[in-house]
Amino acid sequence: MIQVKIFGTTPPCARCKEMERRAQKAAAGYPDRVEVAKFDALSEEGDRYGVMLTPTVVINDRVVAAGKLLSEEEIAKYIAKELEAAS
């Protein structure tokens, strides 16, 4: 299972919400193979990845974007790459 973690502010800002929405849409292309979870940037989980900017995207424990809104296609590419590496 590929894990996509979105780190954002609490309460969420428009960019963090949009990032999560795009990640969910990208994950929908890979049913039952990708899990998207949203986390507070100021959490233990956020500390684990050294989150300094929001939104931050972590895919399978690797920070792929920080402070930048990725497109749905970009997220899908990262997911595809991870799936390829796993197979």
Next chain:
Amino acid sequence: MKLRMEVFSGDPPCPGCTAILALADEYARKYKGKLEVIKLVGQEAVPKFEEYKLSCVPAVVINEKIRIEGICPSRTTLDNALREGGL
């Protein structure tokens, strides 16, 4: 009667939230005695954020009515919102 302005910000604050918090301080000074400014940031903002059914920050609620959401307003927009609120 004092007008009540609740200003919502995420934590960590994105640029929009940083700007709206500064604006809140400015307006608290500008309308001292006429306007009660309450800043709600991060986790402490969540109960009210949910009560008002807000969807993202930054946001401004004047006398329990959502006036601005998802953007830091210009001074003109905020002045108009306060005027509509009865200031």
